[in-house]
Amino acid sequence: MDITQNYFEFLALPVTYQLDLQALSERSRELQKTLHPDRFSHLSDRERRLSVQYTAYLNEAVSTLKNPLSRAQYLLKLKGFDTFSESQRQLDPMFLMQQMELRESLAEISATADPEAELDALRATVEQELRSLREQFDKYYQQSTPSSFEAAAVCVRKMQFFDKLGREIEALEDQLFDE
Structure with missing residues (x-):
């Protein structure tokens, strides 16, 4: 697991707007099982913290990719376009x-x-x-x-x-x- 990957890479999904939401859900469930903090309770503090970080990143990734608007914003962010705070462009x-x-x-x-x-x-x-x-x-x-x-x-x-x-x-x- 690598939280420096973009959400698509982290979830092993294609970088596309027309995302298969079923595949997203299935992959999310698989990773939830693998990363759940309870599975790391007997390990070191560092490994438990990493599990919590990975789980938080997974939740953020799923939430972002599940929503069509936030998925579009994220795709553009990956291309260097900030539509989250950008308001200097005038709409028609x-x-x-x-x-x-x-x-x-x-x-x-x-x-x-x-x-x-x-x-x-x-x-x-x-x-x-x-x-x-x-x-x-x-x-x-x-x-x-x-x-x-x-x-x-x-x-x-x-x-x-x-x-x-x-x-x-x-x-x-x-x-x-x-x-």
Whole structure:
């Protein structure tokens, strides 16, 4: 085990956006069994600490690779593109206008006659946009050129907007229907 490897290498998986989530899960379970700290309880302090570090790294890797947005961010990070904190790139005004309109729709949902249907419709829109952006990201990432990685980074920035909107939809749904 080597925690200086990237997550894909650590898990012995191909470096790709279209990741086989079943293979990720199976490999994770195998490594969990091998690395579990209980298996090292009779060994030295150093070996127990390493087991804890490996397990933490494994958990971080699985969490990152399981989520399509964080997987895309991580792939770009491996190529030298920081989309975690990067905000100097301006997104196109039409996209930003769309985001404002979607957020206005979300803000008005609780006052509608059928908020549940409105939430479902908005969620469907967000999911469709995310699917489209994931496909675009994958296409750009596979091209593997500096300009295609830039285009993939733009997709990630847009995915971040829709991901946040999706969480806001869930929060409003909880607020409206769990009372």
